[in-house]
Amino acid sequence: MAVASLLVTALENAVKGNLVDMDCVLAACTTHLPDLGKLRSESPNSVAQGSESHISTKTPTDKKQKISDAEKLNFERLKQDLRGAEDYKRSLLLQALRWRLTKANNWQKREEAVLEYVDNDLLDLHSTTTEPVKVLMLIRSNDSLLIESFTRFLNALASFVLGRQYLTSNTKLLELLVEYLLTNEPKDDTVLDMILGTLKKLSIRRTSQAYMVEGGVIEWLAGAFHSNAAVSNYATSSSIALLFNLSLCPMGKKRCEPLKVELISGLGRLLQLQDSKISPYVNGTLYRILSIPSVREYAKEQALPNALQKLLQKAEGEPKKQLETILELFVTDVQIEDGSSDEEDDDQEDDSLEPEIDSSDKVKSENNEPNGEVLLNFYYKTLQDIPEEKSSNNSQLKTESSPVASEAKSAASEISVKQNSAMSSLEQPLTPKLDMEATQLVRKIVGMPSTTLVEAAVIPDPAAVSIKGLNANEYTVAFSSRPKIPRTPEPGDAISPKVAASSPLRNILQRDFNSSASNHGIYCNN
Secondary structure: OHHHHHHHHHHHHHHOOOOOOHHHHHHHHHOOOOHHHHHHHHOOOOOOOOOOOOOOOOOOOOOHHHHHHHOOEOHHHHHHHHHHOOHHHHHHHHHHHHHHHHOOOOHHHHHHHHHHHHHOOOOOOOOOOOOOHHHHHHHHOOOHHHHHHHHHHHHHHOOOHHHHHHHOOOHHHHHHHHHHHHOOOOOOHHHHHHHHHHHHHHOOOHHHHHHHHHHOHHHHHHHHHHHOOOOOHHHHHHHHHHHHHHHHOHHHHHHHHHHHHHHHHHHHHHHHHOOOOOHHHHHHHHHHHOOOHHHHHHHHHOOHHHHHHHHHHHOOHHHHHHHHHHHHOOOOOOOOOOOOOOOOOOOOOOOOOOHHHOOOOOOOOOOOOOOHHHHHHHHHEOOOOOOOOOOOOOOOOOOOOOHHHHHHHHHHHHHHHHOOOOOOEOOOOOOOOOOHHHHHHHHHHHOOOOOOHHHHOOOOOHHHOEOOOOOOOOEOOOOEOOOOOOOOOOOOOOOOOOOOOOOOOHHHHHHHHHHHHOOOOOOOOO
């Protein structure tokens, strides 16, 4: 049934005059009928005269740009489905779009995908109509798998500089993410992980910091740490890094003062874990809030200095230096100058994509339906803008030779640019581009001895045919005066920490935390 559905869809597109990419059709069919690949390898290579094999004659070497043009997604159709398709299909679609970011074999392809999403305003963040609400409101869906797929996609997109710029260009998205975080309703563990991961990455940007602080995110984090709720390691690392980022801005630091009971309790518990992945952010947050006199006095009452001394005896290397610097706050009246709220964002490098973004994904295709790249290729590729050329071996032939056909081709191109403008009917039908070799194979598989796809595509009433356009999509690690999220460094990478020039501890911090800044980003990965 799945094969029949795929073939019927291809046949309908052919009858409507749309272009049919038989390679994508056969790729999808092969997942259900493995023998189809064997039959294709055994079939003759010749192509019937009068047809065009637009797949087999384009090689990567001499048609690279044309293939790139041909593989662009039809974003109008894609965005329409994101707004109104059934939840299951939207979940698969968001998963496929995410996999272009997480499963591409090189970083350049991932960046190209991000650029394509942003250029085509995938989430409608720049639209002035009411339609965008349908995309952003996925976060309020009753379908748990749809929310999971949506938040996984947001987390992946936020791993890129351009993605963060795009996601923070409309405060509506931040509003919905914070709303979900602060609600008292039970939360899906994976969705919570993805939202915390996304907020962590977006919190590097000044405008996002201000919105999160005003929205009550620090209060939620303080309560979560104080309650010692059971959460994943990913949620813990994302939460403490998020708290650290928010404490770096003056407004965020002030919001921490009335929360000293919850914060000292929660951070003290995290200190006892001695987890090297989160300790730089625990130490950095403590350094920030202990610079507030009232918080420092409360910490003394709770014997925090004694706990730090015990940890210091066991610590080595950079963690030891960080603890020593924190303890100095209790013996010297140090004034730490806050960074300006007007400082520019130091958000210039992409970060690595954490494995948690894809792991334990519950969104699965049913009945061997297409997913991932096969789904995008089959339903959302646009092929109408490929220039026609004569090949040296005459394997590509022009399918339209009459003046009417040439006029139709020009009209179709104009429609593509104007995106579905109304066009008058033609006197001649359009002949869709079909792979004759593939047609013969499909006929052999499904048992169609007398009817080919080409014959079925002939429109019986030429006078009634009209053209249909194709929709074309102080403290870098622990103690920096301003946040910075560099790409998670590889061994040997070096990142220069930034410390307020007027801080009395500037030299100490530069000496003590340079090494940590070379081995950690502003937020950590598990």
